[in-house]
Amino acid sequence: MIIDFRSDTVTKPTPGMMEAMMKARVGDDVFGEDPSINELEQIAADMFGMQAALFCPSGTMTNQIAIKCHTQPGDEVICDESSHVYQYEGGGIAFNSGASVKLLQGDRGRINADQVLSAIQPDDPHRAHSSLVSLENTSNRGGGSCYDFSEILKIQALCKEKNLSLHLDGARLWNALVAKKETPKKYGETFDSISICLSKSLGCPVGSLLLGKKDFIKKARRIRKVFGGGMRQAGFIAAAGIYALQNNIDRLSEDHHHASQIAGAISKKKFVKQTLPVETNIIIFELNDSISAPGLVAKLKEYDILGYAISPNRVRLVVHLDISKEMVNKTIEVFNQL
Numbered sequence: 169m170i171i172d173f174r175s176d177t178v179t180k181p182t183p184g185m186m187e188a189m190m191k192a193r194v195g196d197d198v199f200g201e202d203p204s205i206n207e208l209e210q211i212a213a214d215m216f217g218m219q220a221a222l223f224c225p226s227g228t229m230t231n232q233i234a235i236k237c238h239t240q241p242g243d244e245v246i247c248d249e250s251s252h253v254y255q256y257e258g259g260g261i262a263f264n265s266g267a268s269v270k271l272l273q274g275d276r277g278r279i280n281a282d283q284v285l286s287a288i289q290p291d292d293p294h295r296a297h298s299s300l301v302s303l304e305n306t307s308n309r310g311g312g313s314c315y316d317f318s319e320i321l322k323i324q325a326l327c328k329e330k331n332l333s334l335h336l337d338g339a340r341l342w343n344a345l346v347a348k349k350e351t352p353k354k355y356g357e358t359f360d361s362i363s364i365c366l367s368k369s370l371g372c373p374v375g376s377l378l379l380g381k382k383d384f385i386k387k388a389r390r391i392r393k394v395f396g397g398g399m400r401q402a403g404f405i406a407a408a409g410i411y412a413l414q415n416n417i418d419r420l421s422e423d424h425h426h427a428s429q430i431a432g433a434i435s436k437k438k439f440v441k442q443t444l445p446v447e448t449n450i451i452i453f454e455l456n457d458s459i460s461a462p463g464l465v466a467k468l469k470e471y472d473i474l475g476y477a478i479s480p481n482r483v484r485l486v487v488h489l490d491i492s493k494e495m496v497n498k499t500i501e502v503f504n505q506l
């Protein structure tokens with residue numbers, strides 16, 4: 169039994185999801201004729217109370233399309249230094265949009281309105297034009313940390329006042345919604361665009377959605393084609409998305425419970441310097457000098473437990489749909505022995 173905590177992207181479709189995929193009605197989505205994709209986009213837009221949605225192959229693409237839509241070359245994007253859009257999208261902000269980035273040092277990936285205010289450039293021809301703020305909820309490198317919605321509202325008011333767009337990288341927004349008992353509609357009312365992943369916590373093989381106003385999504389659809397993301401009979405994977413939205417959201421609290429149980433065992437270990445607070449399904453812990461992160465990952469592998477060294481002294485474990493209670497118990501036993 170391999171226990172794979174490397175990422176919540178490693179899940180495989182369940183029989184129920186496979187069945188939904190096999191039965192999908194499909195068509196050519198570039199012609200707008202795939203009924204399953206159209207249905208998924210409608211369901212997602214309705215959930216968030218937003219006007220429209222666009223189905224894309226990845227969360228990187230939905231983020232990058234959003235940034236492209238919100239900026240002009242030479243503009244500046246404001247985000248946390250650890251954010252996925254900056255760290256893990258291959259320099260895409262510069263590559264795709266010709267924009268620069270103003271990085272802020274947030275609290276476990278979360279920035280606040282005062283920081284955003286200080287990062288907005290004055291209206292001066294010497295300066296880059298600040299045009300977009302991008303938030304991430306939950307924060308990946310922040311260990312699955314969640315924003316306080318009151319802070320998001322402050323940032324939104326500021327963006328409105330200063331005429332900046334506000335984007336949410338909500339790859340794991342589902343986890344935040346469940347952990348904080350929030351509704352998607354609150355987010356839909358607050359952000360100009362939202363990216364959500366179906367391939368992370370919800371257990372789909374592929375797929376992300378970009379949400380926004382009608383005109384914005386129209387523009388995004390054009391850019392998706394330019395980026396090579398116009399898919400054809402992709403309704404087979406959209407059907408997995410519909411299934412996931414209907415079946416796999418509420419169960420996330422189970423993952424969160426499992427993550428906190430495992431973190432409890434980890435934080436007792438002498439070789440662990442600190443464990444970041446576990447708010448959702450991600451556990452990040454820092455090691456002291458007795459063992460390196462790659463060293464511990466190799467050690468865990470001897471017990472068929474897979475983790476990920478995110479830095480020389482930090483390990484990340486992500487709990488997901490394919491991690492059973494039995495696997496959680498075995499992991500706790502192994503840590504107790506180490």
Ligand SMILES: *Cc1c(COP(=O)(O)O)cnc(C)c1O
Binds near residue numbers: 307339368
């Ligand atoms: C995984 C992830 C994405 C998108 O990743 P893809 O692999 O391109 O789907 C975006 N943002 C965050 C915070 C992520 O964790």
